[in-house]
Amino acid sequence: MKFLDEYRDARIARQILAEIERTVHGSWVLMEICGGQTHTIMRYGLDELLPRNIELVHGPGCPVCVTPLETIDKALELAARPEVILVSYGDMLRVPGSFTDLLTVKAHGGDVRIVYSPTDALRIARENPDHKVVFLAVGFETTAPANAMAVWQAKQEKIGNFSVLVSHVLVPPAIRALMTSRDCRVNGFIAPGHVCTVMGYEEYESLVADFQVPIVVGGFEPVDILEAVLMLVRQLESGEAKAENQYVRSVNYQGNLPAQRIVKEVFEIGDQKWRGIGTIPASGLRVREEYGDYDASRIFGLASITVDEPAECISAQVLQGLKKPTDCPAFGMRCTPQYPLGAPMVSSEGACAAYYNYRRHGKQFSVPSSQFSVDH
Amino acid sequence: MDEKPNSLAQLICPALHPAKDTILLGHGSGGLLSAELMRSVFLPAFHNPVLARLDDQAIVYVNGVQLAITTDSFVVKPLFFPGGDIGSLAVHGTVNDLAMGGATPLFLSVAFIIEEGLSIEVLRRVVESLRAAAQKAGVEIVTGDTKVVEKGSGDELFINTTGIGLVPNGLELSANRARPGDKVLLSGSIAEHGIAILAQREGLEFECPVVSDSAALNGLVAAMLRVNGNDHNPIRCLRDPTRGGVSSTLNEIAEQSHVGIQLEESAIPIREEVRGACEMLGLDPLYVANEGKLIAIVAPEATESILEAMRRDPLGKDAQLIGTVVAAPSPIVTIRTSLGTTRCVDMLAGDQLPRIC
Numbered sequence: 161m162k163f164l165d166e167y168r169d170a171r172i173a174r175q176i177l178a179e180i181e182r183t184v185h186g187s188w189v190l191m192e193i194c195g196g197q198t199h200t201i202m203r204y205g206l207d208e209l210l211p212r213n214i215e216l217v218h219g220p221g222c223p224v225c226v227t228p229l230e231t232i233d234k235a236l237e238l239a240a241r242p243e244v245i246l247v248s249y250g251d252m253l254r255v256p257g258s259f260t261d262l263l264t265v266k267a268h269g270g271d272v273r274i275v276y277s278p279t280d281a282l283r284i285a286r287e288n289p290d291h292k293v294v295f296l297a298v299g300f301e302t303t304a305p306a307n308a309m310a311v312w313q314a315k316q317e318k319i320g321n322f323s324v325l326v327s328h329v330l331v332p333p334a335i336r337a338l339m340t341s342r343d344c345r346v347n348g349f350i351a352p353g354h355v356c357t358v359m360g361y362e363e364y365e366s367l368v369a370d371f372q373v374p375i376v377v378g379g380f381e382p383v384d385i386l387e388a389v390l391m392l393v394r395q396l397e398s399g400e401a402k403a404e405n406q407y408v409r410s411v412n413y414q415g416n417l418p419a420q421r422i423v424k425e426v427f428e429i430g431d432q433k434w435r436g437i438g439t440i441p442a443s444g445l446r447v448r449e450e451y452g453d454y455d456a457s458r459i460f461g462l463a464s465i466t467v468d469e470p471a472e473c474i475s476a477q478v479l480q481g482l483k484k485p486t487d488c489p490a491f492g493m494r495c496t497p498q499y500p501l502g503a504p505m506v507s508s509e510g511a512c513a514a515y516y517n518y519r520r521h522g523k524q525f526s527v528p529s530s531q532f533s534v535d536h
Numbered sequence: 537m538d539e540k541p542n543s544l545a546q547l548i549c550p551a552l553h554p555a556k557d558t559i560l561l562g563h564g565s566g567g568l569l570s571a572e573l574m575r576s577v578f579l580p581a582f583h584n585p586v587l588a589r590l591d592d593q594a595i596v597y598v599n600g601v602q603l604a605i606t607t608d609s610f611v612v613k614p615l616f617f618p619g620g621d622i623g624s625l626a627v628h629g630t631v632n633d634l635a636m637g638g639a640t641p642l643f644l645s646v647a648f649i650i651e652e653g654l655s656i657e658v659l660r661r662v663v664e665s666l667r668a669a670a671q672k673a674g675v676e677i678v679t680g681d682t683k684v685v686e687k688g689s690g691d692e693l694f695i696n697t698t699g700i701g702l703v704p705n706g707l708e709l710s711a712n713r714a715r716p717g718d719k720v721l722l723s724g725s726i727a728e729h730g731i732a733i734l735a736q737r738e739g740l741e742f743e744c745p746v747v748s749d750s751a752a753l754n755g756l757v758a759a760m761l762r763v764n765g766n767d768h769n770p771i772r773c774l775r776d777p778t779r780g781g782v783s784s785t786l787n788e789i790a791e792q793s794h795v796g797i798q799l800e801e802s803a804i805p806i807r808e809e810v811r812g813a814c815e816m817l818g819l820d821p822l823y824v825a826n827e828g829k830l831i832a833i834v835a836p837e838a839t840e841s842i843l844e845a846m847r848r849d850p851l852g853k854d855a856q857l858i859g860t861v862v863a864a865p866s867p868i869v870t871i872r873t874s875l876g877t878t879r880c881v882d883m884l885a886g887d888q889l890p891r892i893c
Contacts, residue, residue, distance in 0.1 A: 496885070
């Protein structure tokens with residue numbers, strides 16, 4: 161497949177790996193922010209191919225994983241109401257709330273539907289004027305423009321039975337929170353390519369300057385990630401710290417300006433709870449006052465639902481790259497994708513699920529990088 | 537990793553288990569939840585040696601004759617999709633379950649559960665499709681039943697078919713017969729049925745429309761069984777990877793035979809448009825349903841001759857050797873990626889859900 165196969169090409173991957181081995185001397189801890197990148201690393205076993213002195217840790221960039229318990233509980237409460245059709249992206253459905261999940265509410269008669277785009281939720285609202293259609297608008301900067309567009313369109317068309325339950329998170333404040341954390345071990349970041357397709361990477365310059373930490377925008381295929389690692393290693397070995405872009409086929413410095421405009425039109429920046437991490441100042445988006453009629457939290461009076469998450473939870477440490485999923489005593493035993501205890505086990509992009517799905521075959525099958533062979 | 541284990545033991549994850557006392561859609565997806573339902577509800581109730589084999593069909597002996605029996609219900613939505621409809625699917629599904637036991641399918645029963653309000657014209661089209669598919673597969677529909685349920689109690693039309701077939705004496709195919717060294721063959725490109733249905737249901741349009749692979753495989757199986765005759769049958773096991781896809785079927789075989797299965801990712805055939813659709817929708821084709829493909833576990837020495845026989849049949853023309861059965865301490869399916877690394881291929885937990893981004 162064009163624009164895909166060349167980024168999975170074993171020969172190119174091997175060349176980049178060889179270049180990384182030639183370049184690296186120190187020991188570096190690199191964090192990929194996005195769950196999609198974690199998924200690729202695990203699926204292709206990239207961490208096994210890299211030299212041992214490069215450690216990859218997995219960041220908080222799985223939107224399903226960081227959506228706070230509170231939002232899930234609000235969605236569950238809405239989904240159980242007979243007048244509500246709750247519409248969501250597919251992988252939110254299995255996320256456990258405090259007592260149940262959306263799939264179970266659906267099994268008990270709740271009208272819960274999966275869509276691929278928020279504009280489909282708008283269509284459902286047009287087709288069901290007797291129902292209140294609520295879209296569970298979660299995600300990073302990537303999904304924000306489409307979610308904003310749905311709200312904007314609803315207002316233009318005066319669709320009164322549509323609203324969004326918003327839990328939007330932003331990447332740069334999360335990186336800042338990670339870097340200011342006392343335990344931070346990260347020497348360099350692979351920034352999320354999809355987020356930067358929307359936002360560009362200008363906003364990472366201040367992080368680079370404040371923390372002297374290299375940040376490279378990376379894509380999602382194995383060659384993308386290896387190349388991003390190489391770019392980070394080059395900076396680290398030469399003592400530089402710059403914001404660079406590996407994912408040039410999709411990302412430019414300024415990003416997608418019309419997309420950013422619609423986000424600013426509908427949303428404003430506010431403090432945001434991250435599941436497993438806690439509240440990070442100015443790290444989320446909420447619906448502006450002018451669009452308040454489309455804010456499910458306001459119109460359904462859900463503000464009273466607050467849930468405190470236990471401070472002690474290993475998912476917090478996993479999402480900050482302090483622990484590996486396999487360090488959790490529940491991993492693979494009491495906590496599996498079938499019965500997830502914590503959110504990182506739910507979405508295929510969650511770090512715990514990626515380890516569970518791809519890494520249970522144990523040491524006997526793992527291929528040391530020295531025996532790396534690709535011709536078959 | 538560098539923390540003391542004591543401090544970790546005190547940590548707890550915040551969320552509680554979702555309720556386990558309710559049937560979810562995932563219980564019907566052919567993955568882990570289905571297997572759990574089987575283990576916890578059906579097997580304890582009906583326990584007998586025939587059922588305990590957990591193959592796609594029951595093999596029973598009646599007066600010295602070896603019969604295969606199977607039943608399947610079809611609840612596909614939409615009723616009509618590119619490459620087939622609920623009628624042809626109801627024939628192919630049951631015929632294939634018989635064929636996977638090495639049986640020559642003979643007779644089918646058909647039961648219709650119709651929702652009040654269905655147009656008779658739609659029913660006629662489905663029935664005609666059933667007839668044509670049965671004729672093509674060489675089976676006769678010899679009995680049936682009709683029930684009508686109130687509007688809202690069904691989804692237009694459900695069909696159940698039960699089939700009976702004759703198994704040649706001495707022939708035994710079962711998911712518990714895979715042995716280390718055996719080879720894994722796949723009859724053609726994967727994930728077409730699941731993607732065709734999804735595309736139709738969601739109104740997704742692709743440049744090249746994806747067509748369901750729904751087809752009766754009894755002819756292909758007969759050709760494969762002719763390779764060495766019955767005396768020394770090199771085929772250990774045949775399975776059609778329907779719900780849950782190739783990965784779930786191979787996990788079942790690994791579990792029932794207590795072996796490992798190692799796959800070669802680059803050997804698994806998948807059409808360009810299906811791959812594109814899976815990339816776009818965030819689905820792993822290994823978990824997407826097929827309705828006209830089979831997986832054969834065969835003795836290593838017969839690999840080439842069986843592959844040749846498969847490739848001579850139109851339904852097996854893209855057949856490939858995709859992996860090897862290996863000894864393993866516990867049942868597991870692994871795949872070697874294009875980069876030479878290995879990852880495990882698990883059974884599907886619940887339904888495969890599309891991702892956010």
